[in-house]
Amino acid sequence: MHQFDLSIITSAHDVADARLHRQVAALRRAGVSVEILGLGAMTDGPQGAQVRVWPRRHGLRRAWFAMSLPWRSRGRVVMALDPDSSFASWLAARLTRRRVVSDVHEDYRAVLSDRVWARGIRRVPAAVWARLGIFAASHSDAVIVADVHLLPELNNRVLLRNLPDLAMLPEPAVPQAPPRALYIGDVRASRGLFTMLDAIAAAPGWRLELIGPMADSDRSRYEDRLASDPDLASRVQWHDRLPPQEAWTAAAGASVGLSLLDDTPAFRAAMPSKVFEYLATGLPVLTSALPRPAELVRSIGAGAVVTGAAEAAEVLGRWAGEPDDLARTRERVLAWRTSELVGAKPTADFVSTVTSLVNDTSGTDSSGDNE
Known part of the structure; x- marks a missing residue:
């Protein structure tokens, strides 16, 4: 044996x-x-x-x-x-x-x-x-x-x-039109599922791609939300769980990574691994105001910290109207990636x-x- x-x-x-x-x-x-x-x-x-x-x-x-x-x-x-x-x-x-x-x-x-x-x-x-x-x-x-x-x-x-292995991720790619927000991870209410849907609904022109297993308890509510808003449904795509390398190929061409987690006891002291992975693939990050991801995003100017769907939609709308602002944010992300992740062990x-x-x-x- x-x-x-x-x-x-x-x-x-x-x-x-x-x-x-x-x-x-x-x-x-x-x-x-x-x-x-x-x-x-x-x-x-x-x-x-x-x-x-x-x-x-x-x-x-x-x-x-x-x-x-x-x-x-x-x-x-x-x-x-x-x-x-x-x-x-x-x-x-x-x-x-x-x-x-x-x-x-x-x-x-x-x-x-x-x-x-x-x-x-x-x-x-x-x-x-x-x-x-x-x-x-x-x-x-x-x-x-x-x-x-x-x-x-x-x-x-x-x-x-949970720092990313750059060998397992695609190289940063130029964002494609129309602008697309990306979320990779467990798809559930406490991880911002409905906050993301509300934000995209209020940000015309943006698309949302969700990759990961959806909680059974949230599935009906998710389907009802899309059924009630055909425009939103046309701009949201959900994949189930994918192997990591396949999942992260979706990062190519995306404009921003989302990490709109709720303020729960489990998340309050944590650093979501997806934030590092977004940055590793060159994506600016839109995060909720959890202490550690908020501090990181603010310290390197890698995106924006928001307190709900309305603020998230406002930021997305601003970036859509001022693409140079988003491009400068992306440059700061790439600089951090080079200094902090390339060569790290x-x-x-x-x-x-x-x-x-x-x-x-x-x-x-x-x-x-x-x-």
């Missing part, structure tokens, strides 16, 4: 996840062999990794699935991407010689306020899983965190910020940590795969 250096397991993430793709690309460049056990379409997984996928599960079925994943995997080291799969990996490690890495990309407790499925009576088991995930992270051999505000009390923490500590754990387990056969 073939053994891998690293198994990446997830009970909730699609194998098309952009952070997952960046991690695998960096590990493969370092010669680490990787398998992925997750959700979605096998063909959407990262290049260079062996991918196995299963249907999405919910509730107790998801919990049971998460508990099974470490035993299905064949890596010397296991990296888990969710609180339940992290806890499962910690439990399995008590009976095996494998090392465990937890990848924590969001505040497990704060994010519950942003999830419809975690309300009412279901919030209790969700909160339990969040606590178990934090416990597992604190007992892992290493914890990879996506931002500085995540689990600062842990000594085994390694920061892997944001994955160096992450790769070093994983390879060290792999080397520590070299020569052992501690894989599961009890399918």
Whole structure:
């Protein structure tokens, strides 16, 4: 049975996840062999990794699935991407010689306020899983965190910020007419779905392209909104989830990237990865007034900070009427991209940590795969 250096397991993430793709690309460049056990379409997984996928599960079925994943995997080291799969990996490690890495990309407790499925009576088991995930992270051999505000009390923490891998993104391209606003990420109300629709509706001439999975709870409202406004419907295009490189080809020719997230506990301290990705592809950014993206956009003059749909529409209208202003903003974006991203090595500590754990387990056969 073939053994891998690293198994990446997830009970909730699609194998098309952009952070997952960046991690695998960096590990493969370092010669680490990787398998992925997750959700979605096998063909959407990262290049260079062996991918196995299963249907999405919910509730107790998801919990049971998460508990099974470490035993299905064949890596010397296991990296888990969710609180339940992290806890499962910690439990399995008590009976095996494998090392465990937890990848924590969001505040497990704060994010519950942003999830419809975690309300009412279901919030209790969700909160339990969040606590178990934090416990597992604190007992892992290493914890990879996506931002500085995540689990600062842990000594085994390694920061892997969601900075883009320029090799996986298209080169900046000249914006095309008509002007097009771009959003890439989870499509849901709390991430600005209806704010974006209202802004585009009030900004004639602008088009909106949405790329990412839409929350089931928002789908009917989205369809009703477009059905009630044929002009808006003619200017909005929604794609479902796409692999990262395919998704970002849409950035070519766009005029601005949107990040109009609500002020929720989970988002308040966070830096949305899409802001960096927009800047990396040469796109000015229109952001809500969350502290960190607002500070970045203002400090480099990379776009505008708005407090709602009306202000967003006003800015879009101004840029449409004064294209030279938008062009100067784009020049500042490109200058920041050159100074901050070209030549950067944001994955160096992450790769070093994983390879060290792999080397520590070299020569052992501690894989599961009890399918």
